[in-house]
Amino acid sequence: MLDIDRMGTPAVALVSDEFASGVASWSDLHGFDPAVVYVRHPIQPLNEAELRGRAEDIVDSVIGALTRS
Amino acid sequence: MTTILLDPTAARASPARQRVAGHRSLEGLTVGLLDIRKRQGDVVLDHLERLLGERGIRTGRYAKPTFTKPAPGAVIDRIASECDAVIEGLAD
Amino acid sequence: MSSEIPEDGLVLVVREGCPTCQLIAPVAADLEARGALAAIYSQDNPDFPAGLRVNDDRHLEVSFRLEITIVPTLIRVTGGVETSRAIGWSRREWCAIAALDDLGPGLPEEQPGCGSLSEEPGWAEELQARHGETGLESATLSLQFPEDPFEIMDIRGWSDGLPVVPPTPARVLATLNECTLEHDHVLGQIPPSGAELTVEKAAINAVMAGCRPVYFPVVLAALDAALDPDFAWQGLLSTTMGAGVAVIVNGPVIRRIGLNSGFNVLGHGTRANATIARTLVLIAMNVGGARPGGTDRSTLGHPGKHGLCFAEDESDPAWQTLAASRGIEEGRSAVTVFGFCGTSIMNVETARTAEDLVASHERSLEAMSQMRSSRRGGGVLLVIAGEFWRIFRESGWDRARIEAALHDATTGPGGGTPMFESGDLLVTRAGSNAGLFSTIIQGWGSGPMGSQPVTREVEP
Structure with missing residues (x-):
C-alpha cells in the first residue's frame, strides 16, 4: 500500500474485518494510515454465490474510498 | 545505584505520511486490481471487477507472485504507470 | 577513591595479589620516604603496600584511565602528560624514570608483572561503559534503585x-x-x-x-x-x-x-x-x-x-x-x-x-x-x-x-x-x-x- 501511495496513486486495501487490529498495528509501525474497506469474515470457505455477495457488499465503499479527497 | 539500559527498539521507520488524495470521480479512469494471492481472494476481485465494469470504470488485473512476500518493485511500477487507482486484496 | 590523578611526579599502580608487586613494596616505601612518589594506587587492597599513603582504586577507574595492562606500572607525569612508563619491575627502567640510581638493593634486576584487574574479562567492558567513550548510539534508560x-x-x-x-x-x-x-x-x-x-x-x-x-x-x-x-x-x-x-x-x-x-x-x-x-x-x-x-x-x-x-x-x-x-x-x-x-x-x-x-x-x-x-x-x-x-x-x-x-x-x-x-x-x-x-x-x-x-x- 505504501509503495503504491508513494507513486502518487490512490489505493484501497480489502481486508477481512477480523484483521482490523492488524491494520491498526501496521499503520502505527509504518506511520501511514491506508484506506481500507473491511470485508465480512470468513472468506476462504465461502462458495461462489457467497463470494459474489461479499463483492456486492463492498463495491460502493471501494469506489467511495478511491474518490474521497 | 543506577542501572543503565539501552533501548532495543528501532526509532520510528518513517515520519507519519498523509495518503494521496482520491479522484473526483472514477469515470474514464483505470482502476487496477492487485491480487495478493490469498485463497478465494481472486474470486471476490473477479466479481468486483465485473461490478466496476458495469459502472463504466475501466479495470486492469495484477497479481503478487505470492501472498507471503511483498509485491516486487516491477509489479508496483507497472501498476503505477498503467492505473489511476488501485484496489489491493484480499487480506484475511 | 580518588580519581584526581596527579599532574606531576611519579604514579605507581599495584595490587596485593601480584608477587611482583609484593617484591617491589620496599621500593615503593623507599620512593615515598624520599618524597619522590606523587601517588600510589592499589587495585585490590587499599592497605597495600602496608604503611604507605595508598589510594583505593578498587573501582579501577584510575587503572582504566591510565590504560594499565600490567602491575606494577610506574609512570612519570609532567604537566599532566605522561612522559615515561615502566611495566613490571626493571631496576634499570625504574631508576631511569625516578632519576635515582640505587633503587631496590637486593632485588633481582628485573621481574615481569601480573595482569591488571582492569583487563579482566567483564571488567574491560564495564570500565569502558562507565568511564570511556562507548560509541553506542541507542537511547538509554537510567533506573534508580529500587526500580527493578x-x-x-x-x-x-x-x-x-x-x-x-x-x-x-x-x-x-x-x-x-x-x-x-x-x-x-x-x-x-x-x-x-x-x-x-x-x-x-x-x-x-x-x-x-x-x-x-x-x-x-x-x-x-x-x-x-x-x-x-x-x-x-x-x-x-x-x-x-x-x-x-x-x-x-x-x-x-x-x-x-x-x-x-x-x-x-x-x-x-x-x-x-x-x-x-x-x-x-x-x-x-x-x-x-x-x-x-x-x-x-x-x-x-x-x-x-x-x-x-x-x-x-x-x-x-x-x-x-x-x-x-x-x-x-x-x-x-x-x-x-x-x-x-x-x-x-x-x-x-x-x-x-x-x-x-x-x-x-x-x-x-x-x-x-x-x-x-x-x-x-x-x-x-x-x-x-x-x-x-x-x-x-x-x-x-x-x-x-x-x-x-x-x-x-x-x-x-x-x-x-x-x-x-x-x-x-x-x-x-x-x-x-x-x-x-x-x-x-x-x-x-x-x-x-x-x-x-x-x-x-x-x-x-
Missing part, C-alpha cells in the same frame, strides 16, 4: 513474555566485541515495519535474549539468512498458521559455544540453544514491531515460536552434514534457517531395516500433509536420532539415499504428484543415541512461493 529493570522492561513491552536480561552498556559492548562489524552497520530491514537493524540493536537484543557474547557471530549469520527474501520472514511473522524460526548449526562453532546436539536437543536445558533463535524473536518484536494480535495474526501459534536452535550431530563421519549438503565447505561453521509450524515425534519400535523406517515416515508425512487444503506446499525438516541413523547406516544408506527414498515414497508408486519439490525435504541428525525416534518439523509454505530454507556461513 526486569519489571520496567516487561512494562515497556521489550519482552517475548519471558524475562529478558538487562542490556547494560557493558554487556552490549562485550557482545559487540565479538564481531568485526561497526556498531552502526545496517544488517537489513526487519519486517513488518521495515525498520533498519544495526549491529548495535542486534547486540542489545542478543543480550536481552540471554546470549553470551560468544554466540553473537551465530546470531548475525542467522539474521543474515532470515533476511534473505527467499526465507520470507515477513510472511512467517504475519501468517495465521503461526510460524517460528528454527536455526540449525553446523561446524566448529558448535563446540566453541557449547550448543547441544544430544539429549533433549529440541527441548530446554542449554543456554546457547535457548537464546540464539530467541534473539530473532525479540528483534522481530522490538525492531520490526511484530506483536501477536497486531501484525502477527497467528491463530494458535506453537511453543517453537519462542525460537528453536540446535546443533546437528556431526560425530559420525559417515553422515554428510546439513551444511555440507547445502554447499558449505567442510570444517566451516554455518547456520540454516527453517520456518516451521510445529513438531511431531515418530516412534517406530519395530523398525529393523531402512525400508521399515521409510514406510513409517511415508505414512506420517502423508497424514501430516492433510493439514493443508492441497497435499503439497509444506516443507519438512526431519530430525533423525541415533538409533534410526544406526539402522540406516547398517543398511548402507547415506543422506542422499534417505532423502531420495522419502521423496519417492511420498510420490507414490505410479509416479503422481510428489509431495516435496527438491529442496523442500531437509534431513538432519540430532538427539541421543538411545530411542527409536525421529521428529518431523513441519514447514510453513515451501518453494519460491513460500519460505525456503537459507544457509549462511558463520564469520570466523
Whole structure:
C-alpha cells in the first residue's frame, strides 16, 4: 500500500474485518494510515454465490474510498 | 545505584505520511486490481471487477507472485504507470 | 577513591595479589620516604603496600584511565602528560624514570608483572561503559534503585513474555566485541515495519535474549539468512498458521559455544540453544514491531515460536552434514534457517531395516500433509536420532539415499504428484543415541512461493 501511495496513486486495501487490529498495528509501525474497506469474515470457505455477495457488499465503499479527497 | 539500559527498539521507520488524495470521480479512469494471492481472494476481485465494469470504470488485473512476500518493485511500477487507482486484496 | 590523578611526579599502580608487586613494596616505601612518589594506587587492597599513603582504586577507574595492562606500572607525569612508563619491575627502567640510581638493593634486576584487574574479562567492558567513550548510539534508560529493570522492561513491552536480561552498556559492548562489524552497520530491514537493524540493536537484543557474547557471530549469520527474501520472514511473522524460526548449526562453532546436539536437543536445558533463535524473536518484536494480535495474526501459534536452535550431530563421519549438503565447505561453521509450524515425534519400535523406517515416515508425512487444503506446499525438516541413523547406516544408506527414498515414497508408486519439490525435504541428525525416534518439523509454505530454507556461513 505504501509503495503504491508513494507513486502518487490512490489505493484501497480489502481486508477481512477480523484483521482490523492488524491494520491498526501496521499503520502505527509504518506511520501511514491506508484506506481500507473491511470485508465480512470468513472468506476462504465461502462458495461462489457467497463470494459474489461479499463483492456486492463492498463495491460502493471501494469506489467511495478511491474518490474521497 | 543506577542501572543503565539501552533501548532495543528501532526509532520510528518513517515520519507519519498523509495518503494521496482520491479522484473526483472514477469515470474514464483505470482502476487496477492487485491480487495478493490469498485463497478465494481472486474470486471476490473477479466479481468486483465485473461490478466496476458495469459502472463504466475501466479495470486492469495484477497479481503478487505470492501472498507471503511483498509485491516486487516491477509489479508496483507497472501498476503505477498503467492505473489511476488501485484496489489491493484480499487480506484475511 | 580518588580519581584526581596527579599532574606531576611519579604514579605507581599495584595490587596485593601480584608477587611482583609484593617484591617491589620496599621500593615503593623507599620512593615515598624520599618524597619522590606523587601517588600510589592499589587495585585490590587499599592497605597495600602496608604503611604507605595508598589510594583505593578498587573501582579501577584510575587503572582504566591510565590504560594499565600490567602491575606494577610506574609512570612519570609532567604537566599532566605522561612522559615515561615502566611495566613490571626493571631496576634499570625504574631508576631511569625516578632519576635515582640505587633503587631496590637486593632485588633481582628485573621481574615481569601480573595482569591488571582492569583487563579482566567483564571488567574491560564495564570500565569502558562507565568511564570511556562507548560509541553506542541507542537511547538509554537510567533506573534508580529500587526500580527493578526486569519489571520496567516487561512494562515497556521489550519482552517475548519471558524475562529478558538487562542490556547494560557493558554487556552490549562485550557482545559487540565479538564481531568485526561497526556498531552502526545496517544488517537489513526487519519486517513488518521495515525498520533498519544495526549491529548495535542486534547486540542489545542478543543480550536481552540471554546470549553470551560468544554466540553473537551465530546470531548475525542467522539474521543474515532470515533476511534473505527467499526465507520470507515477513510472511512467517504475519501468517495465521503461526510460524517460528528454527536455526540449525553446523561446524566448529558448535563446540566453541557449547550448543547441544544430544539429549533433549529440541527441548530446554542449554543456554546457547535457548537464546540464539530467541534473539530473532525479540528483534522481530522490538525492531520490526511484530506483536501477536497486531501484525502477527497467528491463530494458535506453537511453543517453537519462542525460537528453536540446535546443533546437528556431526560425530559420525559417515553422515554428510546439513551444511555440507547445502554447499558449505567442510570444517566451516554455518547456520540454516527453517520456518516451521510445529513438531511431531515418530516412534517406530519395530523398525529393523531402512525400508521399515521409510514406510513409517511415508505414512506420517502423508497424514501430516492433510493439514493443508492441497497435499503439497509444506516443507519438512526431519530430525533423525541415533538409533534410526544406526539402522540406516547398517543398511548402507547415506543422506542422499534417505532423502531420495522419502521423496519417492511420498510420490507414490505410479509416479503422481510428489509431495516435496527438491529442496523442500531437509534431513538432519540430532538427539541421543538411545530411542527409536525421529521428529518431523513441519514447514510453513515451501518453494519460491513460500519460505525456503537459507544457509549462511558463520564469520570466523
